[in-house]
Amino acid sequence: MNMSNKLTDLNNKRDLEGTDIKLSFYAGNQLMFSNIGVWLDGVFSWLSEKDWALYPAYFENEHMTMSLAYHLQSNLHLTIFDQKSSDENDRLRKIILKNQSNSKRDVRVVFYQHGLTKKFSEQMTFYSPTTKCLIHHVNREFVLVSGMLGDEKQRQFAAGDPHLVWNQFKGTLAVLPLASKSSESVFTLQTSLNAWEEDQGMMWALSHKSLDKLQQQHSQLMEQYRK
Secondary structure, X not given: OOHXXXXXXXXXXXXXXXXXXXXXXXXXXEEEEEEEEEEEOOEEXXXXXXXXXXXXXXXXXXXXXXXXXXXOOOOEEEEEEEEEOOOOOOEEEEEEEEEOOOOOEEEEEEEEEEEOOOOOOOEEEEEEOOOOEEEEEEOOEEEEEEEEOEOHHHOEEEEOOHHHHEEOOOOEEOOOOEEEOXXXXXXXXXXXXXXXXXXXXXXXXXXXXOHHHHHHHHHHHHHHHHO
């Protein structure tokens, strides 16, 4: 299946309960989502595809929601914790990857941010190379998205339509730092897992009208992860 068909399939499943583990957040009062895909052994798939066994909201309490995903062929296990922030506009997502096989795995986790509609009155997405994050500007409000996992130097970011930037065969993103009139973005995190080894990372979506405040929060989360 090519990338176009995969995205069409993703859009068709977007509103079906239990078919995906997507993160929702708001940008300028507009609902947006972050979907997860995984590039593994040269093959890419969204968590919504049949290659995965999904258990959304497997456990939930007042502090977090835990979901599970298991890749049936490679024996890669994902545990996803959506943490409830004191700020209702912020979303923090912790991901634990475990290689439950006897072979080494090179894994790239793909995060695709998008809205239900592309008809926002005011929208733009751009990449900040100094702080390593993507910034969505929607209806006079900013949303900053980024994350950390494995080799920090191997992170890749691109603004705009994933049809234009994501190469699913190579598992790489083309350089596209700015996308006007677009609320879409993609970034990837990479790690290598030996047999039965695990690694953990974080992804966040922060929303505020002040870009300076978002940059400060972003820097704090980066430092928190590095510790």
